[in-house]
Amino acid sequence: MKLTLKVWRQKNAKDSGKFATYQLNEVSPDMSFLEMFDVLNEELVGKGEDPVAFDHDCREGICGMCSMYINGRAHGPMSGTTTCQLHMRKFKDGDTITVEPWRAGAFPVLKDLVVDRSAFDRIIAAGGYVSVNTGSAKDANNIPVPKHDADAAFAAAACIGCGACVAACKNASAMLFASAKISQLALLPQGKVERTDRVLNMVKQMDAEGFGSCTNTGSCEAECPKNISLENIATMNREYLLATVSKQPDFGGTGGAG
Amino acid sequence: MSSKINSRIPEGSLEQKWTTYRSTTALVNPANKRSLEIIVVGSGLAGASAAASLAELGYKVKCFCFQDSPRRAHSIAAQGGINAAKNYQNDGDSVYRLFYDTIKGGDYRAREANVHRLAEVSASIIDQCVAQGVPFAREYGGLLANRSFGGTQVQRTFYASGQTGQQLLLGAYSALERQVGLGSVKMYNRHEMLEIVNIEGKCRGIIARNLVTGEITRHFGHAVLLCTGGYGNVFFLSTNAMGSNVTAAWKAHKKGAFFGNPCFTQIHPTCIPVSGDHQSKLTLMSESLRNDGRIWVPKKQGDTRKASEIPEDERDYYLERRYPAFGNLVPRDVASRAAKERCDAGYGVGASKMAVYLDYTAAIERYGKTKATQLNENNPGEARIRELGKQVVAEKYGNLFEMYEKITGENPYEVPMRIYPAVHYTMGGLWVDYELMTTVPGLYALGEANFSDHGANRLGASALMQGLADGYFVIPYTIGTYLSNEIRTKPVPTDHEAFVEAEKDVRENIARMMNVKGSKTVDHFHKRLGKIMWEKCGMARNEKGLNEAIVEIRALREEFWRDVRIPGSADELNPELEKAGRVADFLELGELMCMDALNRAESCGGHFREESQAEDGEAMRDDANFMYVAAWEYKGNTQFEMHKETLVYEKVKPSQRSYK
């Protein structure tokens, strides 16, 4: 296959960046999209040019590191597929493919197609956990969890944190990401104890990072490689409203007399 | 046993060692913990769980990962499950059975005391993960579900669909992020450790490179934990992530940490085969597929007919032929070698001829007939049987079949899958004592990075168990033993000459690489190294091949340093430079792996020496001469000296495995 690639090139965070066009003449349909970039980079290095920087690691669709916006689509044209699992047989000989980085104010470009997604880590650090220290857990079967809840929690927990939802959303909103974690933990008895503070703090952090808000267009769900459902956003909205209503003023501490 | 290594196994009976150790080892009081700093390199199951647990205890922790977030670590890709001796199924499981299965599965090359401790803490791991909100599979009654795995006779594997590793890692990651949020852990994303810093014989810190800016930074720690995973990428093609590397462990090795059993590599039999030279990595298909699939090759060499055109009597179901008792369910190493044997003999299939068929036709028919009976359909046509059969298979293996189709473009319901073995896990790693400390005081290795509890072969669903055991339940105790003697040690300022010196070495090494300005890319060398390793230090090894490999690797290394080309500069985001550093280390490790394989003139577990086999081609262990861990010491200038840790089996009596 012969392909024309229009790739975003940007030297570093400060550079303004521009598109560069490359011709690839021997693309095998069996290659993954990233392997095609490997070939391009080998050629570029051979010619003494700077190869295209892009994020990737596991290349089996689970680590969430790959992140290319291909022909206007997060992770390319296939649904339920990460860039690394996209294969060239889905393209036609002679195609021109435009590849851009995730675009969001909260995901600044570091170089070429590499963006900084540490905002996601900070959202999790704000409350995406159960506060249980190692060793303090009771026997795992002490608390039964209805199978339906466990399955629903798993479906939400399948999020790989790639950021395709943000990239695909016209508002660069991170609500699908944040809501997946909030609803996973809200569904499980283990997570219910902290649900009020969790949703308040995570939403606060999400807003502080500069993500947009949700206008329910559904692009995030359509582009999510793990098919995380919009339902989670409704759950988050509900949790947030309930938390606002039910949040009590903190007591002055629970320390005993020393 | 060599005087340079002391495995520090506690006295007492096997069952009591860990309990006694925990109750008697020295403690660090909470006030002192606040002033003790610990560096954790790597954020996978072992790293994230260790960093979080130590921070919870009150230590000051710095955690490093080379990815853009700690959640990306390759533990995330583990599919199958995690073992634990919970005996929830009431099927006779116990700590002893898990211990015994692990020792036997490791072909009697693991340390009894470590493995027993692993089995003891396994149950607590499940408790901890459930408390964190890990959504394990459950039964309708709301209790945890189990499945069987890897030929064990009990159901002790906990799982979350085919994404167990992901869910466990996200649990550990959330615990880690909680500590980051609380300010107890400082996280360094996109940082790569490039050197350890030793002061007066103790490890006191690391030198790291900021992968975005290229900045080289110094970090002090009273102790350093390497949780940096395995080195399967020395083969270039493996199921490891692209970034998985040996660099941290190797730098530590060169600074005094011995390397244990480097040649022990696990090769997984059911991976999607290589499709061309462009291939960058291999994808695993869960081992569970062998439960229902039949593996075969044509009886005729070089047969180019399509699978469907080859009649039944011209197919060779070689596993069923060679191992009538276990058939397609022989252990990983046996299945892998048998596939290689057929392909090498010219019976392979597919364009590359380096693949065998995994055929679901029979299973689809069998399930279809059963289903038709269930539905009271009498005399269903052949098409109807296949339709029903496909439905059943899709329920059980749908996501795997989908993945296969995505990657190969072939529909596995219609044509047999092509599979071939691929490098998957490395049992070898940094040698550690019972406390997980390497031969450098204050330097620890956890998870796949250490030479592990898996001996010469790891059982399925045990890698996740070991990573989390080390991080959650072992290191929080054992590190106290060391740090209780360090409470008077003030943090060493990073302008100490040892830091200055180490940083200088790192800078010089980078400059040396950048200045080669040769003509070949890093991947070019990596692929050639991988080919040597795969052909001569892969599934089957022999003296001649290994000797050749050592010579070839040395030549390749010399060529690398003469002719590698790294574009760009060292003070920017430069993936080629990152790769170059890792490949440079693989080029040294590869040689040591071959030396170790050469030294171990026996077949055990994943290590198969062609000279050591029975008349029927089965592996032959040599307990009289090789019942030891080979711990290699770096002597400078790629010279190594081997030390032996003799393995003593008090509890389990070693026997030869047979699957006939």
Place this chain on the structure above:
Amino acid sequence: MANKVSQYLQSSIGKKTVMAATGLFLVVFLLEHLYTNVLLFFGDGGKAFNDASHGMVHSIIIRIIEVVLFVSIVLHVIQALMLTGQNNKARPVKYAVSGVSKTSSWFSRNMLLTGSIIFFFIVVHLYNFFVPYRVTGTVNGPEDPANNLAIAVAEALGDPMYAALYLVSVLFLAFHLNHGFQSAFQTAGLNNRRYAPLWKMAGSFLAFIVFGLGFASFPVLFYLSKVMEWDLLNWAK
């Protein structure tokens, strides 16, 4: 508590909730408006319609609701503008190629545009009816058989320009509501896999059948009656 509420209202979710709540209130108003308008078809010379309109002016409850209504419109508009501004800021550099049309509908992405058209129509509509009837007093109540609100409506909709504007606005209103109605339930957290199809169906029914066909019937029938010289206001007499 006040603190909590203000924090809520300032959050991305809170702002959306304001959109949802005001939007749903406006839907209730539209229902009421549609009901009053239908009275025009009674063929009683506009008496029922005129009486109802007159009654509203003199009902204290309706007057209060009227204030809430204006506040809702203003809030809905202001919040929409602010959210759009913020959302634009969340992506300072746009994509060169956007395939967003493949993953979401045009109307779901262009609520501001459809909303603006509707807002423009509301202004015109107020100018045509509310102002003369309630402010300047150039249109009279039911007591005047020659110059009342029903007659003013019939005359205005006889104008092809105005009828066309009315019709187009109704179309946009339908699409606006088709997304907006179910979206409000999602925002309010009253959505899940089971109810999503229900809200969607209810939203579409309300948007296209009730409001779409309902409101479109006025410009269409009154314009036709003008052209065909029917006496629509008095057909039953």
